Amino acid sequence: MDVDHEVKLLREEIMRLGTKNDKGVTSVPFGVLFRDDKCANLFEALMGTLRAAKRRKVIDYEGEMLFQGVHDDVAVSLVG
Numbered sequence: 001m002d003v004d005h006e007v008k009l010l011r012e013e014i015m016r017l018g019t020k021n022d023k024g025v026t027s028v029p030f031g032v033l034f035r036d037d038k039c040a041n042l043f044e045a046l047m048g049t050l051r052a053a054k055r056r057k058v059i060d061y062e063g064e065m066l067f068q069g070v071h072d073d074v075a076v077s078l079v080g
Contacts, residue, residue, distance in 0.1 A: 006043065007053045013039050014059065014078055030061065031072025050076065 017036060018028035033039050034046060043049050047066060053059045061076045 003049075003052050006049045007056060007058055009042055010049050010053050011058055011078060013042065014076060018076075018078075025077050027075040027077035029072060030066045030074045030076055031068070033076060034068050034072070 013033065013036070014028050015026055017032055017039075018026040020026050039046065050059065050061070050066065051064075054061065057079050059076055060079050061074055063071070063074070066074055066076075
């Protein structure tokens with residue numbers, strides 16, 4: 001699967017699992033993404049897809065790497 005397609009799928013999954021804040025920004029906690037069965041089946045390497053999406057300025061999150069357990073509450077937000 002190509003990276004652009006995976007980034008598009010990630011965006012769709014964040015919209016499905018996330019919530020909008022009062023500014024209209026959709027975000028989802030990393031732990032929710034990581035533990036979701038559909039995401040587990042879609043993304044062979046979720047962290048790689050997250051990093052690619054962040055480089056393309058599709059999403060944003062605090063830090064460079066997210067790890068299960070330690071960063072479960074970190075918000076992964078759609079940009080724009």
